[in-house]
Amino acid sequence: MAYIEFDHVIKEYRTGETSIKALDDASFTVEKGELAVILGSSGAGKTTALNILGGMDTATSGRVLVDGCNIAEYSTKQLIGYRRTDIGFVFQFYNLVPNLTALENVELASQICGDSLDAVETLKKVGLTERMDNFPAQLSGGEQQRVSIARAIAKNPKILLCDEPTGALDDTTGKQILQLLQDTCRKEKITVLIITHNSALAPMADRLIRFKSGKIVEITCNEHPVPIAEIEW
Numbered sequence: 001m002a003y004i005e006f007d008h009v010i011k012e013y014r015t016g017e018t019s020i021k022a023l024d025d026a027s028f029t030v031e032k033g034e035l036a037v038i039l040g041s042s043g044a045g046k047t048t049a050l051n052i053l054g055g056m057d058t059a060t061s062g063r064v065l066v067d068g069c070n071i072a073e074y075s076t077k078q079l080i081g082y083r084r085t086d087i088g089f090v091f092q093f094y095n096l097v098p099n100l101t102a103l104e105n106v107e108l109a110s111q112i113c114g115d116s117l118d119a120v121e122t123l124k125k126v127g128l129t130e131r132m133d134n135f136p137a138q139l140s141g142g143e144q145q146r147v148s149i150a151r152a153i154a155k156n157p158k159i160l161l162c163d164e165p166t167g168a169l170d171d172t173t174g175k176q177i178l179q180l181l182q183d184t185c186r187k188e189k190i191t192v193l194i195i196t197h198n199s200a201l202a203p204m205a206d207r208l209i210r211f212k213s214g215k216i217v218e219i220t221c222n223e224h225p226v227p228i229a230e231i232e233w
């Protein structure tokens with residue numbers, strides 16, 4: 001059994017008379033410790049899938065297995081625990097608390113789960129030794145994204161879910177962030193899923209999952225993923 005199994009998942013959003021199938025019988029797997037890149041055009045269902053996998057949304061039908069547990073059957077309380085302990089999120093616009101320093105932002109995340117890593121050590125790992133006492137507004141976009149990655153990995157999560165993590169960054173900074181995510185996957189042995197619009201990123205993945213209109217249209221496994229520095233776009 002794979003570490004993550006998305007099994008015939010349907011997600012239907014109803015508004016009044018109309019309904020939209022954001023996910024239409026979507027199935028894919030990801031193995032433990034893999035870096036998966038999720039590609040697909042706007043509206044293809046990528047964020048919906050990530051939100052369901054992260055316990056922020058629920059499937060209309062289908063099974064979502066993580067480490068052998070079907071989280072689609074979890075109660076609200078179980079989902080809260082799952083989000084707190086098992087999942088780290090990285091968003092496009094960082095979502096840092098503006099009136100807390102970088103260190104305090106990371107400490108905040110550590111406080112909500114029992115098995116957390118040291119906030120100072122985690123900020124050092126992402127290259128922010130010198131900027132721990134700065135507020136988000138005093139940091140560049142790339143530095144803010146590093147804080148948000150530190151915040152996510154300080155929880156010591158099983159899975160790191162990243163929704164367009166470089167969407168607000170220039171190409172060079174974006175590459176540094178992707179390198180950090182690839183290194184995190186390898187060194188910390190965290191399973192990492194990254195949503196992107198950028199097809200050029202496909203070679204960095206252990207596994208490429210392509211969405212189209214709520215369905216999975218391609219799953220490719222790379223025997224030899226390419227370091228980010230070698231990818232041009």
Ligand SMILES: Nc1ncnc2c1ncn2[C@@H]1O[C@H](COP(=O)(O)OP(=O)(O)OP(=O)(O)O)[C@@H](O)[C@H]1O
Pocket residue numbers: 013014015020021022040041042043044045046047048049
């Ligand atoms: N809460 C919601 N209520 C109604 N429809 C929704 C909701 N969330 C998403 N949708 C619809 O579901 C479809 C899939 O959306 P989703 O955000 O998952 O796509 P995406 O592939 O992540 O797109 P993007 O790359 O633009 O972020 C879209 O048609 C969207 O409008």
